[in-house]
Amino acid sequence: LPLSPKEEEVVSRFQEYLRIDTVHPSPNYYPVTEFLIIQGKQIGLDTKVVEYVQGKPVILFTWQGTDSSLPSVLLNSHTDVVPVELAHWKHPPFAAKMDEAGDIFARGSQDMKCVGMQYLEAIRNLMAAGFKPQRSIHVSFVPEEEVGGVDGAKKFYGSSDFKELNVGMVLDEGLASEDGNYRVFYAERTVWWFYITAQGHPGHGSRLFDGMALENLRISLDAIADFRKSEFDKVKSGEKAEGEVTSVNNVYLTAGRPTPTGFVMNVQPSQAEAGFDMRVSPLADLDALQKLLDEEWAPASRNLTYRFLQKGKVTDDFGNLAVTAVDDSNPWWVLFKRAVEKAGGTLAKPEIFMAATDGRYARNQGIPTLGFSPMTNTQVLLHDHNEFLNAKEYLKGIKVYEQILMSFTGTGDESGDPSNSKTGSGELSETIHTEL
Ligand SMILES: CSCC[C@H](NC(C)=O)C(=O)O
Numbered sequence: 285l286p287l288s289p290k291e292e293e294v295v296s297r298f299q300e301y302l303r304i305d306t307v308h309p310s311p312n313y314y315p316v317t318e319f320l321i322i323q324g325k326q327i328g329l330d331t332k333v334v335e336y337v338q339g340k341p342v343i344l345f346t347w348q349g350t351d352s353s354l355p356s357v358l359l360n361s362h363t364d365v366v367p368v369e370l371a372h373w374k375h376p377p378f379a380a381k382m383d384e385a386g387d388i389f390a391r392g393s394q395d396m397k398c399v400g401m402q403y404l405e406a407i408r409n410l411m412a413a414g415f416k417p418q419r420s421i422h423v424s425f426v427p428e429e430e431v432g433g434v435d436g437a438k439k440f441y442g443s444s445d446f447k448e449l450n451v452g453m454v455l456d457e458g459l460a461s462e463d464g465n466y467r468v469f470y471a472e473r474t475v476w477w478f479y480i481t482a483q484g485h486p487g488h489g490s491r492l493f494d495g496m497a498l499e500n501l502r503i504s505l506d507a508i509a510d511f512r513k514s515e516f517d518k519v520k521s522g523e524k525a526e527g528e529v530t531s532v533n534n535v536y537l538t539a540g541r542p543t544p545t546g547f548v549m550n551v552q553p554s555q556a557e558a559g560f561d562m563r564v565s566p567l568a569d570l571d572a573l574q575k576l577l578d579e580e581w582a583p584a585s586r587n588l589t590y591r592f593l594q595k596g597k598v599t600d601d602f603g604n605l606a607v608t609a610v611d612d613s614n615p616w617w618v619l620f621k622r623a624v625e626k627a628g629g630t631l632a633k634p635e636i637f638m639a640a641t642d643g644r645y646a647r648n649q650g651i652p653t654l655g656f657s658p659m660t661n662t663q664v665l666l667h668d669h670n671e672f673l674n675a676k677e678y679l680k681g682i683k684v685y686e687q688i689l690m691s692f693t694g695t696g697d698e699s700g701d702p703s704n705s706k707t708g709s710g711e712l713s714e715t716i717h718t719e720l
């Protein structure tokens with residue numbers, strides 16, 4: 285793959301980041317922190333490292349804007365990555381090998397070390413071009429996203445450090461797009477993890493009687509499967525996108541009494557339990573769901589109880605639906621869309637993220653938040669074997685972020701070319717900046 289010397293340099297910094305192993309279940313965050321601090325120094329950014337939880341540092345960079353009264357922009361990414369099954373990888377997952385085609389293989393190449401480094405590279409380029417942001421740009425690198433962000437983003441977004449930043453807009457991760465349109469996420473489904481416990485009459489395995497625990501639970505499993513099917517059918521028929529329906533999957537079942545060789549067969553257990561990973565769409569009817577749980581999935585009349593391991597809210601701290609407007613009513617959206625287009629990109633219809641990202645901690649505070657990982661024509665391989673990203677696609681993403689940052693933080697006078705940042709017009713942009 286032909287890369288210019290400058291491109292080689294940019295790509296090798298990405299590879300260097302990918303080579304720092306931050307894999308769960310016990311990531312060591314210090315080497316990656318050191319690496320990032322060096323990056324920040326080189327670029328000339330203010331750097332702050334805070335350990336809200338010992339051993340789990342948040343790295344925060346700031347590019348001070350010329351007008352400190354304006355709300356700032358926060359670019360967030362996580363430093364941790366999910367585990368690998370080594371045997372399935374054709375290149376070692378922490379070697380960041382680039383093949384002939386320019387594909388860079390590494391855990392984190394899509395999720396989401398690419399995005400973190402692209403933020404920094406875009407800033408590096410804009411600085412070199414003499415661009416002066418009006419509003420401040422903050423870049424946060426947080427730990428622990430892959431295990432829910434409780435010791436990472438949740439602490440950071442809940443801190444006084446964060447409040448002091450006066451953040452008006454957040455970018456966090458999205459997903460690769462398998463076609464030529466960039467995907468963007470304006471909301472996410474909320475996590476409802478619950479389990480149902482069934483009680484029933486024990487008895488001899490040969491007997492038929494009503495009210496046994498496993499039979500009580502089976503009726504629930506059937507009802508939940510019906511709901512699952514009706515939601516899934518809407519996706520299969522194309523009526524709804526995946527994030528627009530509520531998913532529910534049975535993820536564990538326990539009952540019976542184990543023996544050294546298997547299970548006791550001739551005793552009907554008096555207790556059984558099933559666990560569910562449910563993802564509630566912000567478009568869902570919550571009252572109807574609650575009613576389903578109470579009356580059909582876990583009714584006391586069938587000797588069932590349910591407990592939530594996690595019950596995320598669908599609304600933000602102000603009681604509004606935790607979604608970011610993706611129409612003209614949201615000036616940030618207008619700026620975002622224009623920037624992507626200016627970079628030569630096109631956007632797919634905005635989506636609701638199927639799973640959870642750290643973006644929810646910002647959106648729950650009512651801060652406009654978009655999930656965006658600029659990768660087109662790329663197989664979605666996050667959490668998968670042989671995760672890779674093509675170097676050209678990576679480089680293209682940097683250009684997209686340059687436009688986004690100019691659009692979000694510029695005066696509206698930028699032409700769209702960082703090497704030419706004092707010229708051109710941007711009337712729409714200017715109007716929007718007064719509104720923001
Ligand atoms: C509830 S915290 C778990 C977070 C995790 N995020 C992703 C992207 O896989 C998930 O949705 O399961």
Ligand SMILES: [Zn+2]
Binds near residue numbers: 396457
């Ligand atoms: Zn991620």
Ligand SMILES: [Zn+2]
Binds near residue numbers: 395666667
């Ligand atoms: Zn992930």
